[in-house]
Amino acid sequence: MFVSTFEKQLDAKRRLVVPQEFRALVSGPFDGVVCFPSIEADCIEGGGKALFDRYAGLIEELEFGDPLRSALETSVLGGMARMSFDTAGRITLPESLCDMFGLTDWVVIVGLGDRFQIWQREAFQAHRAAQRELAREGLAKLRADQRAARLAAGAA
Numbered sequence: 001m002f003v004s005t006f007e008k009q010l011d012a013k014r015r016l017v018v019p020q021e022f023r024a025l026v027s028g029p030f031d032g033v034v035c036f037p038s039i040e041a042d043c044i045e046g047g048g049k050a051l052f053d054r055y056a057g058l059i060e061e062l063e064f065g066d067p068l069r070s071a072l073e074t075s076v077l078g079g080m081a082r083m084s085f086d087t088a089g090r091i092t093l094p095e096s097l098c099d100m101f102g103l104t105d106w107v108v109i110v111g112l113g114d115r116f117q118i119w120q121r122e123a124f125q126a127h128r129a130a131q132r133e134l135a136r137e138g139l140a141k142l143r144a145d146q147r148a149a150r151l152a153a154g155a156a
Contacts, residue, residue, distance in 0.1 A: 001025070001111070001113050001114065002021075002022055002025060002047070002111030002112060002113060002114070002115060002116040003021075003111040003113075004019075004021070004111050005108060005109070005110050005111070006019045006108070006109045007106055007107070007108055007109075007121065008106070008107055008108075008109060009105060009106050009107075010093070010098070010103060010104065010105060010106075010107060013092060014092055014093045014094075014095065014098050014103075015086075015090040015091070015092050015093075016090060016091055016092075016093060016107065016109075016118070017088065017089055017090050018033065018085065018089055018090065018091055018109070019109060020089065021111075022109070022111070022116060023085060023089055025048060026047070026048030026049070031084055031085050032082060032083050032084035032085050032091065033046045033047060033048060033082075033083055033091060034046060034047065034048070034051065034052050034080050034081065034082050034083070035080070035081050035083060035091075035093070035094075035097065035118070036075070036076055036079040036080040036081065036097075037075065037079045037097065037100060037101075038117060039072075039075055039076070041117065041119075041127060042101055042123060042127075043101055043117045043118060043119040043120075043123070043124070043127075044093070044097050044101060044103075044117065044118040044119075045115055045116075045117055046115065046116050046117070046118065047114060047115040047116060050114055051114055051115045052080075054114065055072070055076045055077075056077075058072065059072050059073060059076070059077070081093075081094045081097065093118070101118075101119070101120055101123070102120045102123070103118070103120055104120075105121075106121045107119060107120065107121060108120075108121050108124040110124065
């Protein structure tokens with residue numbers, strides 16, 4: 001699993017050192033990662049073969065010509081870049097992805113289980129604060145719903 005959060009610096013050639021923990025997770029026949037514009041946030045999403053297979057499987061479940069299938073094919077497959085690690089464990093991010101999300105200097109790499117995201121540092125700080133608040137509210141609602149269910153079951 002991709003876990004933790006790392007701040008890394010892009011060099012002048014848009015190269016980024018991928019955390020060793022992440023590189024170990026994607027080792028195999030293809031020594032690198034795939035990246036594409038995230039569907040859920042203003043960042044780059046990436047991962048290894050497992051992530052690619054997950055999206056490919058999801059797309060294959062949809063009928064040919066289905067608008068959602070077309071949107072996923074365009075967004076994920078059409079936006080995907082395959083990047084190999086160099087000897088220093090770096091990948092070179094495509095200029096188009098860097099421009100799309102304003103990645104010029106420091107970036108944040110966030111592990112999300114079977115995938116990771118690459119964010120512009122200040123954008124991630126705002127996103128993290130919003131996600132933390134959403135998690136707090138969601139967890140409080142979940143606990144309240146569970147208490148109400150237990151009380152209802154006890155009253156019956």
